[in-house]
Amino acid sequence: xxxxxxxxxxxxxxxxxxILNKDELELYSKQLASILSYISxxxxxxxxxxxxxxxxxxxxxxxxxxDLLKPSLNTDDVxxxxxxxxxxFFKCPQVIEGx
Amino acid sequence: MENLYSLTAHELRELIDKKSLEPSxxxxxxxxxxxxxxxxxxxxVLVNKLNAKAETKIGKxxxxxxxxxxNICVKDENTTCASKILEGFKxxxxxTVIKKLKLEGAVLIGKANMDEFAFGxxxxxxxxxxxxxxxxxxxxxxxxxxxxxxxxxxxxxxxALGSDTGGSIRxxxxxxxxxxxxxxxxxVSRYGLIAFASSLDQIGPIAKDVKDAxxxxxxxxxxxxxxxxxxxxxxxxxxxxxxxxVKGLRIGVPKExxxxxxxxxxxxxxxxxxxxxxxxxxxxxxISLPHTEYALSTYYxxxxxxxxxxxxxxxxxxxxxxxxxxxxxxxMYVQTRSQGFGNEAKRRILLGTYCLSSxxxxxxxxxxxKVRTKIKEDFDNAFGSLxxxxxxxxxPTPAFKIGERIEEPLSxxxxxxxxIPANLAGLPAMSVPCGFSKNxxxxxxxxxxxxxxxxxxxxxxxxxxQVTDFHKKKPKL
Numbered sequence: 145x146x147x148x149x150x151x152x153x154x155x156x157x158x159x160x161x162x163i164l165n166k167d168e169l170e171l172y173s174k175q176l177a178s179i180l181s182y183i184s185x186x187x188x189x190x191x192x193x194x195x196x197x198x199x200x201x202x203x204x205x206x207x208x209x210x211d212l213l214k215p216s217l218n219t220d221d222v223x224x225x226x227x228x229x230x231x232x233f234f235k236c237p238q239v240i241e242g243x
Numbered sequence: 244m245e246n247l248y249s250l251t252a253h254e255l256r257e258l259i260d261k262k263s264l265e266p267s268x269x270x271x272x273x274x275x276x277x278x279x280x281x282x283x284x285x286x287x288v289l290v291n292k293l294n295a296k297a298e299t300k301i302g303k304x305x306x307x308x309x310x311x312x313x314n315i316c317v318k319d320e321n322t323t324c325a326s327k328i329l330e331g332f333k334x335x336x337x338x339t340v341i342k343k344l345k346l347e348g349a350v351l352i353g354k355a356n357m358d359e360f361a362f363g364x365x366x367x368x369x370x371x372x373x374x375x376x377x378x379x380x381x382x383x384x385x386x387x388x389x390x391x392x393x394x395x396x397x398x399x400x401x402x403a404l405g406s407d408t409g410g411s412i413r414x415x416x417x418x419x420x421x422x423x424x425x426x427x428x429x430x431v432s433r434y435g436l437i438a439f440a441s442s443l444d445q446i447g448p449i450a451k452d453v454k455d456a457x458x459x460x461x462x463x464x465x466x467x468x469x470x471x472x473x474x475x476x477x478x479x480x481x482x483x484x485x486x487x488x489v490k491g492l493r494i495g496v497p498k499e500x501x502x503x504x505x506x507x508x509x510x511x512x513x514x515x516x517x518x519x520x521x522x523x524x525x526x527x528x529x530i531s532l533p534h535t536e537y538a539l540s541t542y543y544x545x546x547x548x549x550x551x552x553x554x555x556x557x558x559x560x561x562x563x564x565x566x567x568x569x570x571x572x573x574x575m576y577v578q579t580r581s582q583g584f585g586n587e588a589k590r591r592i593l594l595g596t597y598c599l600s601s602x603x604x605x606x607x608x609x610x611x612x613k614v615r616t617k618i619k620e621d622f623d624n625a626f627g628s629l630x631x632x633x634x635x636x637x638x639p640t641p642a643f644k645i646g647e648r649i650e651e652p653l654s655x656x657x658x659x660x661x662x663i664p665a666n667l668a669g670l671p672a673m674s675v676p677c678g679f680s681k682n683x684x685x686x687x688x689x690x691x692x693x694x695x696x697x698x699x700x701x702x703x704x705x706x707x708x709q710v711t712d713f714h715k716k717k718p719k720l
Contacts, residue, residue, distance in 0.1 A: 153593065160551065160596045161558070161576045162589055172593055175652050179594060182653055183540040183607070186614050196612030197619055198442060199472070200428050200669025201694055207471040221335035227565035236560050237572045 147177050247272045248398040249717065252307045252455045255401065259306050266306025269401070270295060270350060273308045277352075277399050280720055285374050286384075286394035288313050289321050289354040297348040303462055305348030310400035312391050313354040314361055315446065316435040317341050320351075324437050325369035326359045328583030329563040338435020339470065340404060340446055340463045347462050352400060355390030359585045360554065361411055361439045363387050364658035367649050368587040375645070376419060377718040378684055382642040385415030385658075391449045392419040396685075397720060402459050403449040408439045409542055410637075410662025412447045413674035417637035417687025420676045420716065422456045422704070423449045425662075427694045428669035429474035431460075432467030440549035441472070443542075443666040452714050453675065453704045457481035460697065476695060484698035485705045490524035492703060495630030499535035500661055506640040512678030512686040513636045520634075520707060528630050532621040535664060537614050542663045543656060544598050544611035551595030557583065590652060619668040626693040632703055633691040635661050637674040641684035661689060671697045675704045676713035685713070 153173045157164050164172065219232050228235040247255065247269050258264035274292050281287050287310070297305055311317060314324045316334035318341070323329040337345070344351065358368040366374040366389030374389045376382040377397040384393040388405030392415035395403050405412040407425035416423025424447045431446045438444060448459035461482065466475040496517060501510060521527055559565035559579030566582050569575035584592070598607035625633060639660060648655040665672040670691050677688035688707075692699040708714055 148597065152597070156593050156597045156600060159600060160592045161555075161573070161580050162584070162592065163577050163581045164589075168589070172590060175590060176594055176597070178653055179543060179656075180597075183543055185540050186537055186544075186610055189534070189537060189614055189617065191610060191613035191617070194613040194616050196609055197615040197667075198612055200442065200615075200619065200667065201474070209468055217335050224335060225332055225562035227559060227563070234560050237569055237575050239572050 148173065148180055248276045250401070251451045252304065252401050252458055255307060266297065269306060269308060270352070273352060273400065280397055280399060283375060283380060284377055284393055284397055284399070285372065286356055286390040286397065286399055287353045288323065288325060288356050288371050288390070291320065291351060291353045295350050295352050297350050298345045299348045302346060302348030303458065304344065307349050308352045308401045309344055309349045310352055310355050310391055310394050310403040311341065312388050312403070312405050313357055314406060314437045315341065315404060316437070317351060317354070321354065322437070323370070324360045325357045325371055326583065326585065326588065327370045327564055328557045328580070332562045334435070336435065339432035339467045341435065343462050355388070355394060355403060357390055358387035359588050360437070360550070361387035361406060361408055362550070362587045362591050364410070364414055364655055365648065366390065367645065368585055370585060373645055376642045377720060378420065379642065381644055382684070383418070383645055385418035385638070385642065387411040388449060389415045392416050392421055392423065395419070395421045395449050395451060396718060398717070401451070402455060404446060404463070405449045406436055406444060406446050407666065408443045409546060409666050410659040412449060413637050413662050413672060413687070413689060414659060416449055417674040418642040418685065420685030420713070421449060421451060422453055422673065422675055422714065423447065424456050424460060424673040424697070424700070425665060425671060426460060426464065426697060427671040429472055430671070430695065430697070431463050432465070432470040432473045434467055434469035438553040440546040441553065442549060443546060453701060453708050454482070454485055456673070457485060457701055479698060481697060481701055484701035486702055487706045487709045489520055489703055489706045492520070492525040492632065493630040494520060494525050494527045495530040495625050495633040496527050497530050497532045497535065497633060497635060499532050500635040504639050504657070505636065506680070508680040509636050509638070509640060509686050513634070513688055516677040516688045516707065517634055519710060520703065523706060523710065530625050530629055530633070532625065532664070534614065534618045534621050538618055538664045538667060539656060539660055541611045541614045541618065541667060543594070544607050545615065545667070547591040547595030548598045548608050549595070551592045551599065554588070554592055559583070587652070615667050618664055622664070622668045622670060622693070631692070632699050635689045635691070637661060637687035637689040641680045641686055665691055669694055671695070671700055673700045673704055675707060677707070677711070678713060679716070
């Protein structure tokens with residue numbers, strides 16, 4: 145595992161939809177490097193034939209529900225928390241370019 | 244008569260059942276207590292004085308005040324995860340645990356402070372500022388359910404709900420001298436719990452004694468079709484496990500938990516506690532959980548990875564805070580998230596996104612999931628033939644000072660070194676008060692059992708409580 149550099153942190157911030165100022169970039173690069181170097185301890189273990197655990201208990205099975213019509217939240221309740229709305233919609237800045 | 248606020252839920256229920264207590268008197272006392280103390284302790288982010296009332300007069304918790312961690316949705320009440328990004332959010336529905344509490348007549352008295360999005364072990368990352376430890380106001384109460392634990396310890400509530408992803412119920416319970424239980428993964432529905440790390444999160448009780456924890460778990464446990472990870476197994480009456488008897492109980496004591504870094508007072512208290520159980524007829528067995536030293540690294544890949552994915556939903560569109568004056572949609576996302584999330588949240592989103600990003604997924608996330616298997620196997624082996632429960636310290640040290648670890652993320656992360664393995668393996672685990680340090684700070688003992696063996700934990704903890712009085716000690720406030 146290689147240790148993270150500032151350019152990578154900047155790229156990861158972009159993927160995360162975060163913007164970092166100069167100080168933050170400096171700080172997080174340093175802190176992430178130290179965390180990742182601690183984490184690299186995992187390479188001491190041979191996991192070649194070990195299956196991954198994504199669910200802690202061996203009850204992994206698909207869960208289906210009956211296909212029944214049930215009431216859902218009403219539109220007003222759902223929109224109540226929206227920072228901006230119009231009619232029955234969430235309103236956000238323009239998505240598609242052009243007029 | 245003693246002050247009502249200092250009683251337990253089962254003591255209050257007894258008085259209510261005998262008709263010698265009007266439940267509104269409990270509320271009056273509790274709200275007076277909050278008014279008196281919470282400026283100092285800051286356990287509450289919301290005090291629900293106006294609307295607090297039981298929705299039914301029957302039920303197991305009729306008239307009992309319960310404080311709710313601020314990451315659990317309560318309909319039409321502020322639910323913010325102690326984050327700016329959820330400022331003003333009022334959920335349009337109740338979490339399943341809230342629905343269950345209301346059906347049993349519990350009174351929801353407010354929302355508890357926490358580390359932002361449950362990212363932390365000290366309550367210092369809260370947007371609202373830190374909660375103080377009732378035993379020493381210069382110290383942290385633990386986290387992330389620090390508000391819940393501090394309020395129970397200070398008698399500002401009778402019961403509280405917390406959530407536990409890497410120790411967030413048990414570590415603050417330990418540091419505040421109260422009882423905290425993380426149930427088995429799947430035992431309690433997480434519908435309406437704002438997700439942190441979905442393969443680890445569990446809701447659980449924080450209480451003044453073991454019996455109260457059983458009472459509260461009885462109410463919140465059970466299958467829920469709204470949470471596909473909740474398990475469809477019958478829920479026993481946990482009060483029936485409250486039996487003073489540990490004869491023949493095999494207690495595993497893992498050597499990996501008693502190594503460098505553990506505080507002397509903590510080590511001494513745990514060893515004494517184990518001896519008390521031994522004197523009552525339990526047997527101790529020296530065991531080894533050889534992958535313990537890899538648990539923290541595993542957790543700090545799995546948890547941030549899942550968190551970075553879960554927190555993608557906070558984009559300023561549907562609820563909460565939205566940054567003003569954005570140039571376009573992407574800019575609105577970026578500005579909202581950069582202004583809305585605090586430092587620790589950003590750090591974990593970055594770490595998680597990195598571990599999941601193209602080219603690194605196998606080296607980090609997949610590797611961690613594989614090591615997780617090894618950690619789980621350690622417990623399978625121990626519970627398979629060697630022991631019925633495992634006892635360890637809950638936290639390597641008593642409560643530390645506010646500010647002591649906040650600048651150094653890794654030293655903060657090490658606070659959870661003993662609690663994280665139970666989350667990775669999905670096991671139930673409880674912290675019970677078992678002593679005090681030389682400077683009078685509470686110490687907690689952690690009891691772990693195999694999946695769905697909460698009853699073994701309750702029996703062990705209850706027996707211990709019957710012959711000790713650590714849980715009855717109160718901070719001077």
